[in-house]
Amino acid sequence: MPFYAGQVKCIYIDPPYNTGNAFEHYDDNLENSIWYSLMYPRLELLHSLLKEDGFFCCQIDDSQSSYLKIILDEIFGRDNYLTTLYIKVRYPEKTLKEDMDFHKEVEQIHIYRKSRLAKPYLNKLDVGFEKFTYYINELSEPSKTIYLGGKQIDIFDKNSFEIIEKEGSEFGLKEIWASGTILDGNSSGRFFRDYLTGRSESDGLGVLYKVYGIGDDNLSYRYFTGPKKATATKGKYYQGVPKNKLNEETIFKKIPINSFYDFAANFGNCRQEGDVGFRGGKKPEILIRTLLGYFSNEGDIILDSFLGSGTTVAVAHKMNRRYIGIEIGQHAKTHVVPRLKKVIEGEQGGISKAVNWQGGGAFRFCELGETIFDEFGSINPDIDFEALAAHIWYLENRFPWQKTAEKSQLVGIHNGKAYYLLYNGIWGDRTVNGGNVLTSKMLKNLPHFDELLAQGLDMVVYGEGCRLMASRLAEKRITFKHIPHDVSAQ
Template identity: 50%
Template sequence: MAETINLSKVKREKLLSKLELLKQQIDDEDIIATLNEVETELTKKKYGLVWEEHSEEVDEQMKSNIPIFIEDKDKEIISDETLPFNFLLEGDNLHSLKLLEKTHKGKIDIIYIDPPYNTLQNDFMYDDKFLSKEDTFIHSMWLSFMDKRLRIAKNLLKENGFIFISIDDHEAAQLKLLCDELFGESNYQNTYYIQVRYADKILKSDMRYHKQIEQVLVYGKTSQSVPWLKPEEYNYDKFNFRIIELNRGKEMQIGNKRVEIFQKGDYQIEKLPIGSKTGLKEIWASGTILNGNSSGRFFRDYLQGRKEIDGLGVLYKVYDIGDDQYNYRYFTGPQKANATKGKYYQGVPLDKLKENSQKTTPLPNYYDMAADFGNIRHEGGVDFGSGKKPVKLIKLFIDYFEHKNITVLDFFAGSGTTAQAVLEANLNDGGTRKFILCTNNQNQICEKKTYKRLINLNQGLNINGRKTEVSYEFNCKYYKTSFIPKTNDGTVNSRLLDSITELIKLEHHCEIDNHSIKIAFNDEEMDRIIEEGLSECRKLFVSNEVFLTSEQEKILENYGVEIIDIPEYYFAEELREVDEI
């Protein structure tokens, strides 16, 4: 086969050679610097998604400010102090993600996001303004926006974690290429096609095409990201027969097999109300069965013509046949003189009895959820208008994990559906899954929608917003993003130290209650904690500024207190930047 030629590569290499010759002939440093920039552009990647990169105001803001979290204690939800805490993070999600990178790097099992679709219908705001058809770089702005967030999202995922991204066809093609680049094309798992409305539901009369489908792209972080496929439940309903031997049968050899023959009155066949693993299944020995398996062939070759020898209504117990848990199978001969058909009774196949041996079915990639989308207006007790997703959709993704103690992140939380999906999953199976929600408070969405839904769930509202007997027991902390200016006035270190407590709570999904869980930032605080007593203390967070004495270590060990080091890495990068000012 002839070697294919990459014409673009050949042309690029020729241009690079000419540039190198030019640089050797020119002494002007400014011109050489310009030629170096041209060379850099020529050597950039030439396959994949290419766009004009844009900087956001929120990104620029972090150049001179350090984002931190401040807890709003008035909005804290506590149902059961023994449960782990969930978190609602108010603020631009880029700031929240930067902070989560300090507390949850490699710790998130599932990320689900429903980002703006960039439909130019006032759904995507960039730097405090909605994009329109007049914007020259409408796709580039959206891609820059998503790229920054998805890069951090990948860092947050566990090695076996998954990300699910809802989208429609406005940006689906661009998003697929971006995710192939960020997560790796080999880690692409699936695209779900979700029917979100019925064919006869008109969106706008002036639309040329009626849109019914949205997509959900699924990527794993690594090759370890393998969805847990639930095994099919084997149906035992038809294994509802039992045969009782009332007397001993006549033993003989038929077809080189040991056979016991029972006459009428020597046995009894019972049909049970329900099937079971130990039951027998009744099968007619006729038609294709006579050629299709060993039992059918045995009946055809050796039992079908024996009514003249053994009589009518005979039961045959044939040993060493079949593949079930018994070493025999029962056969019945014809019941009437003019009949030729019979039956046989088999147990549950052996491969259905072994643990984890049930077959699994491939995951479908299409779901009709038009009815669910049509009924979600008041789901969770909040009216969210367009863009809201049903709980059923998010629960579908939670099932990717068999474990019940996973952490789920949604950094376009909006209506708070993800929180309800997590809580319903816990309610169904007693799990301890945790959620982290991030959303801004534009038009008070965080307070009036996301947080309101959490309050409703805690108070026990059903999907239509009406009071029910069921309330969701969970704990949740409400954090707001704030900023500390990067100045060299000597105050940054102490101000950051004050905000570390929030990050500790977030990382460990706990409360620092100063009873069961305590914190010591210096030796004086450590001495005070020892003096106050440790009878209730289970965990103690200790700063690297604390130097435990051997006596203190022994006391902590005697009380069974778990010592957890407060990481130095929380704001290490930011402090280095401040030092360089």
């Protein structure tokens, strides 16, 4: 937590569904109250790990889906619920439980955001410039120039211009009829309605109007054409490619995220993906690829705290994401590590061919270290200085501690405060007087203390004891916090 709070872009978890089934790798037969009590604090921790623009995806089936959503609404806020995806995970004819009245073919993935800053990466449909196929050539000078609505208008008679239709490009124009709702819906339609309608008697039929200072394209003008027949009232205008599209190679249309995916065949064929077998609960790589494609980008951190067979981290590796996988079972060693090694070697199962995976990269395998506190609330004597410093820094400032090259009691500076930690791990001396107590001698030896005090900073000192008088602490602007009481209390 002290290192990754607020750093994770996308979390995907696939916790035990509490269906009453006994899985080889998970206890999936818990009382509801126990299941809730196990899930709630874990979900709170996961929420704090997300970036402000991060996403949370939790897969579940209908056994606990509704109850889980109530918990997630409370933790994330109902306004941050985005949608529920429905995933077909098996075909009815493949469901062998004949004693069931209803087949369980579909599972759900609840999607939440950390805040409104989170925006999905929607797929885009390349529509090119296929609608911008008109080109207008002015063959002579305008027949006259007038001013309407505060805008200059050049008028070309029907023989002094030509409109050509050919292959679309960024220099082409899109033809739009100035009629119906268009007359009220945008500035060009309103200008035609208010100023150009009914001018055929004075300007002639089939004329071209070049109106300056209108439109959102890269032109300084917009072309309009008047009626070609005396009995007609409709006209057209020609719009260039909008400015905000000209910096892209082509024009794209964003495609909304589907709410239903049929991955039944993929679920049926994924048991040996990554060359690791995993009975019950294994997810196909294409499912994780779909989620990470919508809710993360290259270089982002992905987290899965119910890692299982390692599908999430395998896919994240192939998609050039950073990742954190957490697993309590022995299959972290028997399944996940071998799978990631094969990914690095370039294995071609799962999504490898789709993303042109060629191998490479690296990962670190870590085992859970000592806890900060023992069962009595005391600091674990085996914990080192850096672990305690990171913990205290996060409690004080709610963002990860950046380790410095200098090994000293000065943990860091933030918001006008300097934080010091007196803990024997810094000295390598485990005696009571080995550097854990704030004394006059220790005060003189605190690095940069006088310098920071002169700059007007306040001092926060953590230690096992303090021998200084309250007046001395006030003089030096020191707030002393006792280890472990002021640490565990937070």
